[in-house]
Amino acid sequence: MLTSPPPYLSPRKRPRQARAAVTLDAIFEATIQVLIADGPRRLTTTRVAERAGVSVGTMYQYFPHKQALFYALNERYLDIVAEKVEATCRAQRGAEAEAMVEALVTTYWQAKTERAEVTQALYKSVVELDNESLIEAFARRVDVATAAMFASAANTAFADLNTVVLTLLTSIFGTVRSVFERNLPVEEAEAVLRQLVLMCVAYLQAVKLPAEGVTASVRRQAHLSARDVA
Amino acid sequence: MLTSPPPYLSPRKRPRQARAAVTLDAIFEATIQVLIADGPRRLTTTRVAERAGVSVGTMYQYFPHKQALFYALNERYLDIVAEKVEATCRAQRGAEAEAMVEALVTTYWQAKTERAEVTQALYKSVVELDNESLIEAFARRVDVATAAMFASAANTAFADLNTVVLTLLTSIFGTVRSVFERNLPVEEAEAVLRQLVLMCVAYLQAVKLPAEGVTASVRRQAHLSARDVA
DNA sequence: CCTCAAACTGAACGATCCTTCATATTCTCA
DNA sequence: TGAGAATATGAAGGATCGTTCAGTTTGAGG
Structure with missing residues (x-):
């Protein structure tokens, strides 16, 4: 990572406990899966959360909005x-x-x-x-x-x-x-x-x-x- | 054009009068302009129609849905x-x-x-x-x-x-x-x-x-x- | 074991967005 | 010129989506 993301795309917080890290991984992987299965137009927060087995709110604890999630995924x-x-x-x-x-x-x-x-x-x-x-x-x-x-x-x-x-x-x-x-x-x-x-x-x-x-x-x-x- | 578009992406009808052809051109050009100015996420039927100086309904006379318009544009x-x-x-x-x-x-x-x-x-x-x-x-x-x-x-x-x-x-x-x-x-x-x-x-x-x-x-x-x- | 912080939930709200259709306008051509 | 065809209108309906937040559950540390 040579440059840090612009503020409005930065994650809200990093996971501090083990389960949080697991959740984050699940969200990233779910994003990919939804993208593959449903295409970019159906890539929605609800669908990602559902596929990851978490609630929508969970994702918003780590990312201020949808694009920040995509940004982090591509960065990764x-x-x-x-x-x-x-x-x-x-x-x-x-x-x-x-x-x-x-x-x-x-x-x-x-x-x-x-x-x-x-x-x-x-x-x-x-x-x-x-x-x-x-x-x-x-x-x-x-x-x-x-x-x-x-x-x-x-x-x-x-x-x-x-x-x-x-x-x-x-x-x-x-x-x-x-x-x-x-x-x-x-x-x-x-x-x-x-x-x-x-x-x-x-x-x-x-x-x-x-x-x-x-x-x-x-x-x-x-x-x-x-x-x-x- | 080697292959004709799949039926669900085909235009509804072709322009028969001169003004209709003008309208179609305006719609295509407006699509490009909106894409440039607002990006793909804001590329909406309403915005395209507005920029083209026509009503939303007009576009739906020529295309069954938004994707058909994009398809035709790229085909062109x-x-x-x-x-x-x-x-x-x-x-x-x-x-x-x-x-x-x-x-x-x-x-x-x-x-x-x-x-x-x-x-x-x-x-x-x-x-x-x-x-x-x-x-x-x-x-x-x-x-x-x-x-x-x-x-x-x-x-x-x-x-x-x-x-x-x-x-x-x-x-x-x-x-x-x-x-x-x-x-x-x-x-x-x-x-x-x-x-x-x-x-x-x-x-x-x-x-x-x-x-x-x-x-x-x-x-x-x-x-x-x-x-x-x- | 107890307490506090971290993590998680999901119903609800507001904002768009796509598409339709009944109606109005304009053009063509006989 | 008049009638029918082609073209254009845009308010309204139905659906989806992003985001919030008050409240619950889980884990860590003393």
């Missing part, structure tokens, strides 16, 4: 995904750039596929709230982690690392989302994913600086930074 | 985009594969950017309805047109044209959507788009069959098809 979800990406980025430090791309695609795809219905449901719930800040925080986290990873790539350097990272992430995340949206059968989906790896690798090889001892490229980057400051 | 929009893509595909027949990719990206990006707020608003309204059939029809149209285009590429053939097309379209559409969702500043957005072209071109060069008279590859494709049939 994006947090998990971001953590997985960060873990992968840490694990791949110093590896070859090609391996990094493959790991990135696989991690993101698995994170989304693990509970595909949930992913699809959340894609739809996002509309109900002002999610710009959430997306932005998520993007920043993943950007930073990915940039650090690629900066450590063995025998590879880029003229404009930030743009490369931005391009890779935008296309990977976008493609995965597109695959979900088109509801492709598993085989086709996996085929596209394999091709996506090919595509990213081909791109990397096209934009990476010609092999020339790492030192030189580092020196060049340093030079660029110096000029930026001046 | 996707129709325009699909037509633009098809036009580009027609114009690029026989060109080099690299030029095709660039034209594809540019066309799609311009179609979405022309009225960026509309695009963003519609991305959000999609949730309100069962859009699977719409997306599917759109995808099929674009798939067919794109495949025909690449099949005519000068001096280029692919082992598995369909997969290549599916990959290109999924990634291009997905990336564009991702750029919109992240709300990138124009310069960064355009930078990513330029990189996307690079990426697709690099991918094409990686998967295209080694140069060897077009005849040979055509023969191979024929052979593959024959085996599929058997």
Whole structure:
């Protein structure tokens, strides 16, 4: 969590006893289930409470209103995904750039596929709230982690690392989302994913600086930074 | 329009007089405006009617319910985009594969950017309805047109044209959507788009069959098809 | 065991919202 | 020009939804 939610979306209070934590989990899970079963238009406080086995009032003890609940749910979800990406980025430090791309695609795809219905449901719930800040925080986290990873790539350097990272992430995340949206059968989906790896690798090889001892490229980057400051 | 809408989403009647056509246009435009100004949660029949300068009852003369209106609106929009893509595909027949990719990206990006707020608003309204059939029809149209285009590429053939097309379209559409969702500043957005072209071109060069008279590859494709049939 | 805070309940209220239909207006064309 | 068809109106009904709050139940700590 890089940024805390805006005040009007913040939870009212945190659970202090064990049963309260259980209740909160039940509410989150119920929200997902209602979203899957009834769709975003029938995602109502009453239905969520009923499915969670609690009273409506209970939810209002933790959230000031419906949107705050949705916000917290998405925050939770994006947090998990971001953590997985960060873990992968840490694990791949110093590896070859090609391996990094493959790991990135696989991690993101698995994170989304693990509970595909949930992913699809959340894609739809996002509309109900002002999610710009959430997306932005998520993007920043993943950007930073990915940039650090690629900066450590063995025998590879880029003229404009930030743009490369931005391009890779935008296309990977976008493609995965597109695959979900088109509801492709598993085989086709996996085929596209394999091709996506090919595509990213081909791109990397096209934009990476010609092999020339790492030192030189580092020196060049340093030079660029110096000029930026001046 | 490849498939007609499911009956429960079909319009009640078509406008027969000129003023009725004007009214319908006003209703569609008002829907977009309300979506932009008030968001999807405040997208209500009363508000749309008010903004369109007509009575609520008027809308119900053309659509059996709210969702039918949204469905028609999205159908209209996707129709325009699909037509633009098809036009580009027609114009690029026989060109080099690299030029095709660039034209594809540019066309799609311009179609979405022309009225960026509309695009963003519609991305959000999609949730309100069962859009699977719409997306599917759109995808099929674009798939067919794109495949025909690449099949005519000068001096280029692919082992598995369909997969290549599916990959290109999924990634291009997905990336564009991702750029919109992240709300990138124009310069960064355009930078990513330029990189996307690079990426697709690099991918094409990686998967295209080694140069060897077009005849040979055509023969191979024929052979593959024959085996599929058997 | 007792007390106080934390957690939970759910009927009730007010605010929208979608949709209908009896009626009025406008246009077409014979 | 006049009659019938097409188009437009908008108050009213029925349904759903979000949120509150006075009161009850449960758990923790002394």
